[in-house]
Amino acid sequence: EGTGSLRLGGNQIVIGIADFTETSAVFTQGAGVTLKYANNTKFATIGYGVTIFGTTETQKLNVTGISTFEGNIDANANLDLQGNLDVDGQTHLDDVSITGVTTIADDKKLYLGDDQDLELYYQTSGVPGAYVNTGTSSGNLTIKNQDVGQYVYIHGDHVHLRSTTNNEAYLQAQRNGAVSLYYDQSNHSTAKFATTGYGATVFGTIEAQKLNIT
Numbered sequence: 001e002g003t004g005s006l007r008l009g010g011n012q013i014v015i016g017i018a019d020f021t022e023t024s025a026v027f028t029q030g031a032g033v034t035l036k037y038a039n040n041t042k043f044a045t046i047g048y049g050v051t052i053f054g055t056t057e058t059q060k061l062n063v064t065g066i067s068t069f070e071g072n073i074d075a076n077a078n079l080d081l082q083g084n085l086d087v088d089g090q091t092h093l094d095d096v097s098i099t100g101v102t103t104i105a106d107d108k109k110l111y112l113g114d115d116q117d118l119e120l121y122y123q124t125s126g127v128p129g130a131y132v133n134t135g136t137s138s139g140n141l142t143i144k145n146q147d148v149g150q151y152v153y154i155h156g157d158h159v160h161l162r163s164t165t166n167n168e169a170y171l172q173a174q175r176n177g178a179v180s181l182y183y184d185q186s187n188h189s190t191a192k193f194a195t196t197g198y199g200a201t202v203f204g205t206i207e208a209q210k211l212n213i214t
Contacts, residue, residue, distance in 0.1 A: 113138065
């Protein structure tokens, strides 16, 4: 009993039970500290930090530097990230709620579906622009407004409906200009119907069972 310090010295200090059949801690000169549970190492200091063997339970973890995880990260509660999250491999997320801005870099694609059935991206090469594509075996692409009585708007000074191969137009609509309809444009380059400032023009033959002209 006293008020001074208890100091132990040696090249290696081992703390264990009375007969030393079970070790609790090992302090080795130039090799760090090892802490054990039931004679199994659970914590060890190393040259660049510490190594934990097994599961770490904590009420709060503050990391100010870079953390590297070689195994799985299992977060059963909320994961709050105030900085950047850099993921080089695949990330599988079951339920994601995003309240801020999410940015995907140019020429990088966002895939939806198990087989990359839908992709969204902005392309800077070739024909630059934003693209929404389906996969080659993804079925239909449906745009549906389920709010009864409301509209689906497509805005653009030049609106084209074209074939998958992009070499055949079905409809072309120009701002302050004509709306043109085509038939097999790859073999018939001229529109079959076009609106004009005074009405409409039909290119070719009109077949009708009845025609009323007023």
